[in-house]
């Protein structure tokens with residue numbers, strides 16, 4: 001069973017998994033009844049979260065809404081540090097995460113648009129290298145776990161910067177490794193080699209600590225926000241938040 005789960009997680013993109021796994025997880029959730037942890041995205045309590053990841057991380061995935069540690073952190077950040085839930089905002093959510101879509105769609109203050117190159121979850125089919133919207137269109141852009149897949153991440157960020165309104169902001173998360181500099185080699189196209197070097201079969205680079213400065217070459221102003229480290233440690237445990245995760249909070253630059 002473990003081998004099957006590992007195969008599925010390894011070879012089937014998460015966005016497709018999200019489509020079929022809901023029912024299965026709802027059943028599984030029965031076995032996780034309890035109140036030790038709380039998912040702040042769907043406001044549900046469990047004995048613990050499900051394990052997730054190729055090298056499975058314990059206590060990670062919400063059985064009800066499929067939020068992972070990083071999603072719970074982002075939701076809390078939006079609640080505590082931004083005007084996302086109150087201000088009238090036009091939002092572009094690129095490669096939208098299932099756990100957020102319905103909840104963001106339901107917010108009456110938002111004009112909420114989802115876009116993706118292939119995901120059936122998104123309403124606008126779009127390439128992040130060429131975002132099909134006018135300059136200065138959006139108050140907020142989210143684009144998480146996309147940059148490690150795209151050909152030209154700087155161009156993609158230039159596009160995000162272009163469609164943001166003045167004073168617009170965004171969050172652009174990617175997996176970051178303990179490397180001084182990002183590793184990238186465009187000549188490597190073999191999925192097995194990509195997995196070995198970049199961590200996953202469809203990753204084209206492996207980001208290091210230069211992530212923020214690299215993205216800021218696009219003109220975006222990228223801030224490394226250590227929000228999680230300012231939280232009560234009890235809350236971090238209760239929501240099973242990623243204790244080291246940096247939130248890359250971006251603002252429109254020149």
Ligand SMILES: [Zn+2]
Nearest residue numbers: 039042062065
């Ligand atoms: Zn949840």
